[in-house]
Amino acid sequence: MKLHYKPGACSLASHIILNELGIPFELDKTDTDANKTEAGGDFLKISPNGYVPALINDDGEIITENPAVLQYLADQSPDADLAPPNGTLARTRLQEALNFISSELHVSFGPFFSGRELDGDARKRVEAGVGRRAAHVEQRLADGRPFLLGDTFTVADAYAFVVLNWAGFVGLSLAAYPRTQAYVARIAARPASIKAMVAEGLMEQAA
């Protein structure tokens, strides 16, 4: 398998999951501004919207869109228990969480990365939007569960971690959401997360 990624982007979630699964994979550090693969190929032929993640499986099939890529990866190794079995209510709960992360939480950060200056009231409005979604995560964790779906780490946690972790990069404090802050730290400390972040150049390998 090959994962097209951009350092620190949402594709980091799939990278973490590939590490969690321990299956062989290649990385392609893709230039989404120039729409070029690492080798200089036309990325738009792989991902017509120019987005990462784009996963190419061993049969050459291309899979895009975070919720689909993450569930596809989890389904490659059901024993790893990174997604509940298809057809169960638990799987629907996972899809519910993935759709929330994708269409609400992820999207709420969009203006920070639009390239346009965000200041004054505009920044406050965007921060409030992120805050509403962070409050929803806080509420999910209110019963003391370590992960979004309960006691078991799933692909939704990898995705939520990556997006919530952007708060630090854009100078947004999550201190008002202490369970969420602890949740982000918990997932950041997983060996698969550290390995992916080191590989993407986001952190140094611990001595």
Ligand SMILES: N[C@@H](CCC(=O)N[C@@H](CS)C(=O)NCC(=O)O)C(=O)O
């Ligand atoms: N709907 C897509 C959105 C993916 C997306 O927003 N990818 C961003 C990175 S997080 C991207 O590649 N943006 C293009 C760029 O940064 O130039 C999905 O869920 O996979």
